[in-house]
Amino acid sequence: MTERRATIEDVARVAGVSRGTVSRVLNDSPRVSEAARAAVQRAIGETGYRANPHARSLASGRNDTIGVLLTRPHPELFEDPTFSLLLQGISDGLAATDLGLVLLLAGTDDEQRRAARFIDPRHVDGVIHISPLIDDPMMPVCAASGVPVVVCGDAGNGRASSRTWTVGTTDRLGGYEAGCHLREQGATRVAVIAGPERAAGSRDRLLGVRDALGGAFDPDLVEHGDYGRESGFRAMGRLLDRCPDLDGVFCASDRMALGALERMRLAHIDVPGDVLVVGFDDHEIGAAATPALTTVHQPIRRIGTTAVQMLTAALGGENPTDQVFPTHLVVRDSSVRR
Amino acid sequence: MTERRATIEDVARVAGVSRGTVSRVLNDSPRVSEAARAAVQRAIGETGYRANPHARSLASGRNDTIGVLLTRPHPELFEDPTFSLLLQGISDGLAATDLGLVLLLAGTDDEQRRAARFIDPRHVDGVIHISPLIDDPMMPVCAASGVPVVVCGDAGNGRASSRTWTVGTTDRLGGYEAGCHLREQGATRVAVIAGPERAAGSRDRLLGVRDALGGAFDPDLVEHGDYGRESGFRAMGRLLDRCPDLDGVFCASDRMALGALERMRLAHIDVPGDVLVVGFDDHEIGAAATPALTTVHQPIRRIGTTAVQMLTAALGGENPTDQVFPTHLVVRDSSVRR
DNA sequence: CTGAAAGCGCTAACAC
DNA sequence: GTGTTAGCGCTTTCAG
Numbered sequence: 001m002t003e004r005r006a007t008i009e010d011v012a013r014v015a016g017v018s019r020g021t022v023s024r025v026l027n028d029s030p031r032v033s034e035a036a037r038a039a040v041q042r043a044i045g046e047t048g049y050r051a052n053p054h055a056r057s058l059a060s061g062r063n064d065t066i067g068v069l070l071t072r073p074h075p076e077l078f079e080d081p082t083f084s085l086l087l088q089g090i091s092d093g094l095a096a097t098d099l100g101l102v103l104l105l106a107g108t109d110d111e112q113r114r115a116a117r118f119i120d121p122r123h124v125d126g127v128i129h130i131s132p133l134i135d136d137p138m139m140p141v142c143a144a145s146g147v148p149v150v151v152c153g154d155a156g157n158g159r160a161s162s163r164t165w166t167v168g169t170t171d172r173l174g175g176y177e178a179g180c181h182l183r184e185q186g187a188t189r190v191a192v193i194a195g196p197e198r199a200a201g202s203r204d205r206l207l208g209v210r211d212a213l214g215g216a217f218d219p220d221l222v223e224h225g226d227y228g229r230e231s232g233f234r235a236m237g238r239l240l241d242r243c244p245d246l247d248g249v250f251c252a253s254d255r256m257a258l259g260a261l262e263r264m265r266l267a268h269i270d271v272p273g274d275v276l277v278v279g280f281d282d283h284e285i286g287a288a289a290t291p292a293l294t295t296v297h298q299p300i301r302r303i304g305t306t307a308v309q310m311l312t313a314a315l316g317g318e319n320p321t322d323q324v325f326p327t328h329l330v331v332r333d334s335s336v337r338r
Numbered sequence: 339m340t341e342r343r344a345t346i347e348d349v350a351r352v353a354g355v356s357r358g359t360v361s362r363v364l365n366d367s368p369r370v371s372e373a374a375r376a377a378v379q380r381a382i383g384e385t386g387y388r389a390n391p392h393a394r395s396l397a398s399g400r401n402d403t404i405g406v407l408l409t410r411p412h413p414e415l416f417e418d419p420t421f422s423l424l425l426q427g428i429s430d431g432l433a434a435t436d437l438g439l440v441l442l443l444a445g446t447d448d449e450q451r452r453a454a455r456f457i458d459p460r461h462v463d464g465v466i467h468i469s470p471l472i473d474d475p476m477m478p479v480c481a482a483s484g485v486p487v488v489v490c491g492d493a494g495n496g497r498a499s500s501r502t503w504t505v506g507t508t509d510r511l512g513g514y515e516a517g518c519h520l521r522e523q524g525a526t527r528v529a530v531i532a533g534p535e536r537a538a539g540s541r542d543r544l545l546g547v548r549d550a551l552g553g554a555f556d557p558d559l560v561e562h563g564d565y566g567r568e569s570g571f572r573a574m575g576r577l578l579d580r581c582p583d584l585d586g587v588f589c590a591s592d593r594m595a596l597g598a599l600e601r602m603r604l605a606h607i608d609v610p611g612d613v614l615v616v617g618f619d620d621h622e623i624g625a626a627a628t629p630a631l632t633t634v635h636q637p638i639r640r641i642g643t644t645a646v647q648m649l650t651a652a653l654g655g656e657n658p659t660d661q662v663f664p665t666h667l668v669v670r671d672s673s674v675r676r
Numbered sequence: 677c678t679g680a681a682a683g684c685g686c687t688a689a690c691a692c
Numbered sequence: 693g694t695g696t697t698a699g700c701g702c703t704t705t706c707a708g
Contacts, residue, residue, distance in 0.1 A: 346702060396700090396702070
C-alpha cells in the first residue's frame with residue numbers, strides 16, 4: 001500500500017525498452033513493433049502499472065473527461081425521471097468513447113463555486129449542461145473557461161461563446177400542439193401549470209400554449225410548479241380556487257399533470273368529463289395513470305446521446321450543428337371527451 | 339481565448355518575486371511577508387491566473403477532490419429522495435472544506451469500468467460510497483486503489499481494507515422495532531415488502547422484522563421491490579393474491595409503503611382498519627399521506643455530513659471511528675387501530 | 677522570509 | 693521503429 005506506484009520508467013526497464021516506446025504503446029501509436037508492444041504489455045501486467053492521469057494531462061493538455069453540469073436544486077433534480085433518462089442517454093453515448101464522466105452539482109451557491117473550479121480546460125475537456133436556466137449563472141462561467149459546452153435545451157440569449165452548441169426539442173411547438181388539441185377538444189377556459197419560472201424549457205412550452213390559445217389565453221390562469229407531482233397538486237388547487245369552471249389544463253410535465261389529476265379526483269372533478277388534461281414528457285407513469293394521460297412526447301434519452309456526440313465532435317475539432325428534435329402529441333384518455 | 343493561460347511564472351514576474359513565493363502565497367504558508375503576499379495577490383488579479391490542477395496534483399500528490407460512488411441503476415437512484423438527502427448532507431459537509439465533488443456513476447458494467455478509472459489516488463483523495471450492495475463489485479476496486487473510502491451503510495463482510503470506514507444506521511434494529519410495533523398493535527399475519535435483494539440496508543431491515551416476529555414470521559410473505567412506489571404497489575398486489583387475510587405490512591421504504599397503500603385502496607382494504615402498515619425512512623411524503631404513515635426514522639442527511647467529516651479526518655491522517663446512528667419509530671395513523 | 681533548483685510522471689518532437 | 697530529451701506548471705526542499 002505504501003509501496004511506490006510503478007511509473008512509466010519502471011515499465012520501460014522491465015520491458016527493456018525506452019520510456020518513449022512505452023508511451024507509444026499506451027497511446028497506441030502505429031509506430032511500434034509487435035515485439036516491443038508485447039513486451040510492454042507484459043511489463044505493464046507485471047508491474048501493475050496505471051498511468052498517472054495528472055502527468056498525462058499536464059504533458060498532453062487533454063483530460064479525457066467530460067463534466068455534466070446540473071444546475072437545479074437536488075430534490076428537484078433527483079426526483080425527476082427526465083434527468084435520469086438524460087443521464088442514461090449520456091451514459092449510452094459515452095459508451096462508444098473512453099471518456100470519463102463527472103457530475104458537477106451546481107444547485108446552490110456553494111456548489112456553484114465548487115463546480116466553477118472544475119469547469120476548466122485543465123479539468124474537463126467539455127461540459128454538457130443539463131437543465132439550463134434563463135440567465136443561467138453558470139453560462140458565463142462556462143464561456144469564460146473556454147471549455148466547449150453542449151447545452152441540452154435553450155442556451156439563452158446570444159449564445160454564450162463560439163464554443164457553445166445546443167441540442168433540444170421543439171418545446172414551444174410542443175406547447176402549441178397541446179394548446180391546439182385542447183381547443184379542438186372543446187376547452188375554452190384553459191389553465192396552465194408551468195414549470196420553474198427560470199427553466200428555459202418551461203417558458204417555451206408556456207409561450208407555445210399561449211400562441212395556440214390566442215385571445216382565449218388567460219394569464220391569470222397560469223401557475224408555476226417545480227415539475228414535481230406535489231407542486232402540480234398544489235397548483236391545481238390554486239387554479240380551482242380561482243376559477244372553478246376551468247375546462248382544460250396544460251401541464252409542463254407529466255408529474256405535475258398527475259398531481260393535478262389527483263387534486264381533481266379529490267374535488268370530484270371528472271377528467272376528461274369536466275376538465276381536459278395534457279401533460280408534457282411522455283413518461284411511463286403517464287401512460288399508466290387513470291385516466292391515461294395525453295402528453296407531448298420528447299426524445300429525452302436521445303438528446304443525451306446526441307449531446308455526447310456533438311461534444312466529442314467538437315473535441316475533435318469539428319463544428320457540430322445544433323440539433324432540435326421534434327416533439328409530438330400522444331393522445332390518450334385524459335383529453336378526449338368520451 | 340487562444341491566449342496562453344497565465345502560469346505561476348507570469349505571476350512571479352509581474353509581482354517581482356520568485357515562483358516559490360507565489361506558490362507559498364497560493365498555499366497560504368505562514369512564511370510570507372505581507373508585502374510579498376499583497377504583491378502576489380495583485381499580480382494574480384492582473385494576470386487572471388488560475389492554478390493548473392494537474393501540475394499541482396502532480397507535484398503535491400493531492401487532488402483536493404472526493405468522489406461519490408453511486409452503484410445503483412439510474413432510475414432507482416434518481417427517483418429516490420434518500421439519495422437526494424444523502425447528497426445534500428454531503429454537500430453540506432463539503433461546504434466547510436475546499437474539496438471538489440465528483441459523482442461517479444457505476445450502475446451498469448460500462449459505468450463501472452469508467453468509474454473504476456477514476457477511483458485512483460491520483461484522481462480523487464477519497465471516496466464516499468453510497469448504497470453499498472451485498473458483495474458490491476466496486477468494493478474490491480476501492481480496496482485495490484488504496485483510496486480511503488467511507489461507506490454509507492454496511493461495508494460487507496470483513497471490511498475491504500484498512501482504509502475503509504462506515505457510517506450508517508441501526509437498520510436491523512429499525513426493522514425490529516417496526517416488527518414489534520406491528521405485533522403490539524395486534525397484527526398476526528405480517529407481510530414484508532423488502533428492498534432490492536442485494537441492497538445491504540434492506541437485508542438488515544428484513545432480518546430485523548424477522549427477529550421481532552419470531553415464529554410468526556412467514557418467509558412466504560416476503561416480496562422484494564426496488565424501493566420505489568410502483569414496486570411497492572405491485573408487491574402488495576402479489577402479497578394480497580397469496581394471502582388475502584394478512585393484517586400487517588412492513589415496507590423497507592416509505593415510497594414502497596405508499597405504493598402498498600394505493601394498492602390496498604384499490605382493493606377496498608382499509609388501513610389501518612384491516613391492515614396495519616409501517617414504512618422506513620421518514621420522508622415527508624409519508625407524513626402527508628392518507629392515512630399518515632407510521633415509519634422508522636433515519637437521519638439520512640446527517641449520515642451524509644458525517645461521511646464527509648470521517649473522510650476528511652482520514653485524509654488528515656486520523657483514524658475515524660465508525661458511526662452508527664439510531665433509528666426510531668415514528669407512530670402515525672397507518673399502524674394504529676382506531 | 678525568499679530565491680534557486682530538483683523533481684512529480686508523462687508526451688511529443690527530434691534524431692538516428 | 694526506437695531512444696533521447698525538452699518541457700508541461702507546480703510544490704517543496706535546501707540554502708541563504
